[in-house]
Amino acid sequence: MLMNLLPGLRELRTPLAVGYVWLVTIWLCAADHLPSRDSATGVFASLYKGIGRLDQAALIAVASFCAYIIGSTVAVKFVRTAPRIKIPAIRAWEPWRTEAPKVSWDARQDLKAYAKSAIHGISFIDARRAPSSILQDRRTGRDEAVFEAMEATLMELDHLRFQLMKASSELFSEHDRHAAEADFRCNIAIALTGLAAGLSYFQTPAFLIILPAAWVLFRRGIARAVECNDLVVQALVAGEISSTVIEARRGTSIPAQPSEE
Structure with missing residues (x-):
C-alpha cells in the first residue's frame, strides 16, 4: 500500500514545498506594506476577520491549499x-x-x-x-x-x-x-x-x-x-x-x- 502512495506523495511534494517558499517570500516582502488589523479596511478587513475565525488546523489547511495552487502554477x-x-x-x-x-x-x-x-x-x-x-x-x-x-x-x-x-x-x-x-x-x-x-x-x-x-x-x-x-x-x-x-x-x-x- 505504501508503494502505491509514494508516486502520489512525490507529485504532491514539489508543488507544495515550492508554493510554501513563494508564500513566505510574498509575506516577508509585503509584510511592512500591509495595513495592521486595527487600521485595515475593505478586503484586508474581511481577510483579518476570516483568519480570526479559523483555528490553527484550518489555517494550515488553507495555507497548504494556497501553497499547492501557487506551486502547481510555477513548478517546471x-x-x-x-x-x-x-x-x-x-x-x-x-x-x-x-x-x-x-x-x-x-x-x-x-x-x-x-x-x-x-x-x-x-x-x-x-x-x-x-x-x-x-x-x-x-x-x-x-x-x-x-x-x-x-x-x-x-x-x-x-x-x-x-x-x-x-x-x-x-x-x-x-x-x-x-x-x-x-x-x-x-x-x-x-x-x-x-x-x-x-x-x-x-x-x-x-x-x-x-x-x-x-x-x-x-x-x-x-x-x-x-x-x-x-x-x-x-x-x-x-x-x-x-x-x-x-x-x-x-x-x-x-x-x-x-x-x-
Whole structure:
C-alpha cells in the first residue's frame, strides 16, 4: 500500500514545498506594506476577520491549499527535457552542440556503441572500444549515420520512458524517484532565488547570500535529471526497451561480403 502512495506523495511534494517558499517570500516582502488589523479596511478587513475565525488546523489547511495552487502554477518539469543551455555565443563557438536531452559522457559512449553495433553489424564490445570520439565523427564526417541515430534516439527519450514503464516497473520506479528529486531540487532552487531577490530588495542585500546555495541545489537537480536520462539509455543498451530509430537503421551499413567463386 505504501508503494502505491509514494508516486502520489512525490507529485504532491514539489508543488507544495515550492508554493510554501513563494508564500513566505510574498509575506516577508509585503509584510511592512500591509495595513495592521486595527487600521485595515475593505478586503484586508474581511481577510483579518476570516483568519480570526479559523483555528490553527484550518489555517494550515488553507495555507497548504494556497501553497499547492501557487506551486502547481510555477513548478517546471526538468526531467522530460533536461536540454543543453541555449546561449547563442556558446552555440556559435561550439557548433556540434545539439538540442537533444543531456546525458552523461559514459551513457553517451554506451549509446554510441549500441548504435554503431546495430548499424555496422559489429559486437557491442568492439564498438565500445572504437577510438574515435563523437566530436571527431561530427567534424570529419565519419560515422555520420551513427551520430544522427544517437541524436534522434535521444530526442525520443519520452517515448522510451513509456516503454520502460511497461517493460520494468522496478526500473521505472527508480527513474520516477530520481525524476521527482530532480524536479524538487530545481524548483526549490528557483524559489529560493526569488526569495533572495525579494528580501535583498525590500530588506537588505545581505540576503543575496542565499544565491550560492540555490545555484548548488539547482546544479544538483540537473545532475539528477541527467541520471534519469542515463537510466533510460542504459535500459536501452541492456535490451529492456528498443529504439525505433536504431531498429530502422539496423544493418544499413554492414559492408558487403565478397562472393565466393
